[in-house]
Amino acid sequence: MQNPSAPVVETRQGVLTGFTDENIHVWCGIPYAEPPVGDWRWRSPRPAKPWEGVRPATAFAPSSWQSSEYCQELGGGDPGQFSEDCLYLNVWSPVERSAPLPVMVWLHGGGFTLGAGGLPPYNGKALARRDVVVVSVNYRLGHLGFFAHPALDGEEEQVVHNFALLDQIAALKWVGDNIAAFGGDPNNITLFGESAGARSVLSLLASPLAGGIFHKAIVQSAYTLPDTPRVKALQKGEALAAHFGLENASAAQLRAIPADAFWPLAAPLNVAPAPIAGDCVLPEAMLDVFFAAHQHSVPVMVGSNSDEASVMAVFGIDLAGEIEKLRRTRRFGLGLIKLLYPGVKGDAELGRQVCRDMAFTTMGYVVMQAQQRVGASCWRYWFDYVAEAEHATYVNGAWHGNEIPYVFDTLGQIAPSRDYVNENDLRFAAQVADYWVSFAREAEAREMLPGPTHWPACRKGRDVLLRIGVNKHAGFRLENRFMRARMSLFRRVMKHHVSLD
Numbered sequence: 001m002q003n004p005s006a007p008v009v010e011t012r013q014g015v016l017t018g019f020t021d022e023n024i025h026v027w028c029g030i031p032y033a034e035p036p037v038g039d040w041r042w043r044s045p046r047p048a049k050p051w052e053g054v055r056p057a058t059a060f061a062p063s064s065w066q067s068s069e070y071c072q073e074l075g076g077g078d079p080g081q082f083s084e085d086c087l088y089l090n091v092w093s094p095v096e097r098s099a100p101l102p103v104m105v106w107l108h109g110g111g112f113t114l115g116a117g118g119l120p121p122y123n124g125k126a127l128a129r130r131d132v133v134v135v136s137v138n139y140r141l142g143h144l145g146f147f148a149h150p151a152l153d154g155e156e157e158q159v160v161h162n163f164a165l166l167d168q169i170a171a172l173k174w175v176g177d178n179i180a181a182f183g184g185d186p187n188n189i190t191l192f193g194e195s196a197g198a199r200s201v202l203s204l205l206a207s208p209l210a211g212g213i214f215h216k217a218i219v220q221s222a223y224t225l226p227d228t229p230r231v232k233a234l235q236k237g238e239a240l241a242a243h244f245g246l247e248n249a250s251a252a253q254l255r256a257i258p259a260d261a262f263w264p265l266a267a268p269l270n271v272a273p274a275p276i277a278g279d280c281v282l283p284e285a286m287l288d289v290f291f292a293a294h295q296h297s298v299p300v301m302v303g304s305n306s307d308e309a310s311v312m313a314v315f316g317i318d319l320a321g322e323i324e325k326l327r328r329t330r331r332f333g334l335g336l337i338k339l340l341y342p343g344v345k346g347d348a349e350l351g352r353q354v355c356r357d358m359a360f361t362t363m364g365y366v367v368m369q370a371q372q373r374v375g376a377s378c379w380r381y382w383f384d385y386v387a388e389a390e391h392a393t394y395v396n397g398a399w400h401g402n403e404i405p406y407v408f409d410t411l412g413q414i415a416p417s418r419d420y421v422n423e424n425d426l427r428f429a430a431q432v433a434d435y436w437v438s439f440a441r442e443a444e445a446r447e448m449l450p451g452p453t454h455w456p457a458c459r460k461g462r463d464v465l466l467r468i469g470v471n472k473h474a475g476f477r478l479e480n481r482f483m484r485a486r487m488s489l490f491r492r493v494m495k496h497h498v499s500l501d
Contacts, residue, residue: 007027013031013049013050017055024125028058030090031048032137033047033048034048034087036163041259042255043163045087045167045170062086063081063115063117064139064142066110067264071115077415078119084259086140089171097131100184102184102437103440105191107192109194112146112275113273115197117136121414126409126433131437137168139167143271145163146164146275148234148237149237149251151253159230161275161278166209169213188216189216190218191204192436198219198221199286202290206289206294207281209280212296216298222304227285230276233278244261293374299439304356304363305382305384306396306469307352307394308361309352309356309396311401312352320351323354336489340489362490365380377443384467385432386472387411390420411425428474453466466478466479
């Protein structure tokens, strides 16, 4: 069968037929686990059952319940239909291939409450054209993905609260078992994600259940908010049950709550944008694992954007108010911070930069130090490119999530960027995507990634970062000891000062 327009592939569960998009084969809506519905809500995912005949894989499957309006505004596009039956993935693979290709598995962001693997910015076609196999994953969101209640304890051999992380682990195991049939190399899997997807990558690097199921990791704009302790998660679960009139609820009563009843809940009953620490997936909080350098030892790329504070309003954080709070309660600390931000005027601007660095930039520094302690490679970046027509809109640099269409090289295909990008923007996006693919292909074999600027890994004694975009303009520049004084301070204090309380 030579390059059919409806490509057929045989997985361990059965035969799939996809479609061909120019020179890329695509399969959408592939089940990687059984539907987590009915009595299987809030349980570990089970392997997908085999099917008879040829199963069509030509349309994206439903995503987990969420706000469609919010996802279209902030999450990357229309997430389509919703269902509790949402454990599906999508695959892009080149039509022509002569050897097994590196695999890149994408975990979408959205604060663990929004998003889907099939959103337009995540189209894997342009990356797959660079001779990789791309996989995007749907996983359980909100309370369906992260939940604790005393009535659920004891149902499985181990305590489970992070069902969404178990979904991701199940998807990676499916990839390991099946991706060779799609042309991928099961021994070269790169896990990458942004925001909550990046927090997921860090969580799996910290999880004892995820060792050996991926071989490299890319962490885009992960935040330093602490994981929710199990005790607090249990209390929230009981409060949520009481909200639905279920005091001393049984597991059956909880599972009878309609699946679409959870996502509209507001604070304090909504889900925190962080996993739960204290179950079998995360016995220890992720930050504690990295501070102790007990993460899985694989090559890592990590970085963040120049205006990550753009997302703070979504979390309800008043940037100027954070500085005023310091002025009232920690004047010495505020004085020290001002020394680290010379020339920054006004509480709003100082708050923007401090919150950005404490909540986002410092995460890359923490990961780099942990990687150095275990002798594993780490490439750090700082994304600061803005499309030429949008400099007046993005005054302070690249917003949270702005790097995604550059990473996927989808800038010219998605709204609204396709209406204003020019050839310079598209050329820069292609160069960014090349770096990501080079990492997936070569990070284990070399210490220097090829590109417009050769990008060295941070080994022990080397603290170097690649600026991807310089003052919003095109360019790649290496910088030693990037924000080192700020990072050293914030690493010490962030566990005490980064929270949503």
